Amino acid sequence: MRYLIAETSWTMMTLAQELAANGTLLTRTDRPEDIAHYLRLGEADMLVIAADQIGQHGLTLSGLRKEFGDLSIAVVAPAPKPEDIAFWLNAGADTIVPEYEAPEETIMRLQAVVRRVHGLSAPEISHGPLRIDLLSRRAYLSGCPIKLSPKLYELLEYLALRPGRLITRAELLSHVYGLEDEPDARVFDVYMCNLRACLKPACGTVDIETVRGAGFRLALHETAAPAIAA
Missing domain, CATH: 1.10.10.10 (Winged helix-like DNA-binding domain superfamily/Winged helix DNA-binding domain)
Structure with a gap:
């Protein structure tokens, strides 16, 4: 499977390294404004984006969901509040990843979301x-x-x-x-x-x-x- 990841912070770069080491195919960008362009160029199973990039450069969860209906979206956030989690999920995110989460748990979380899009209950x-x-x-x-x-x-x-x-x-x-x-x-x-x-x-x-x-x-x-x- 292939993920598109916006490497806009040290946290996101570290997560990208962990995913690549696990064998996940990655399309990487440090320019969030190019995300929609990359998604149009090639198919991705999941977008992984930092919470602070939502609303920047014209990027909205509802807009991404409308244009790329089959795309899984993971939002990475530092200590997300319950009201923020509810807002992001309602806007189109599929999962919220706390920054402090162990890499192994994050990888399993992302894989579970993506495979269920393909109708798989087990890996x-x-x-x-x-x-x-x-x-x-x-x-x-x-x-x-x-x-x-x-x-x-x-x-x-x-x-x-x-x-x-x-x-x-x-x-x-x-x-x-x-x-x-x-x-x-x-x-x-x-x-x-x-x-x-x-x-x-x-x-x-x-x-x-x-x-x-x-x-x-x-x-x-x-x-x-x-x-x-x-």
Whole structure:
């Protein structure tokens, strides 16, 4: 999953470091005025913003909620008062994070909010023989671990969170690379080929389909399609 985080203070920079160390993909900015622009450029699962930036640079929770309806929003605040928490939640925030909270608790809090947007009650994705542990960032087929590089894991997680949905190449690249330099198209094709090879033991019950000229989707089948005789 990818978070957009506004690093406007030492507290926010420290939180960004903790999230990155946990493996969370981050788009980082020290310019809150660019937040809406970044959200329009690439999909993010969550925005993490300091409370003192709300109302600045034209940023409002209600405005963000209206334009980016599926976006999770976490507000980080020093010793938030009950009335402030109620106001922010009513305005569009999904969770309020106290600055003094332990990093481990904050990470679990943010992950819980984001995964529930995807309809997950537990930190696990299950599709037939495929299981993905979102906490350990590991994937399994029929209980056996799949050896995945970090980028292959991110590609698989993104597709698995959206089973059956057509995902464009641009969406996948934006998720994995953010605003950084994207790889050559041939390198991306190699990634997808390697990911399909990792799913081959599923015998077609879980597969990545290519829709020529449109994108990719994670296809799920109760049983594998029978082979067609030559």
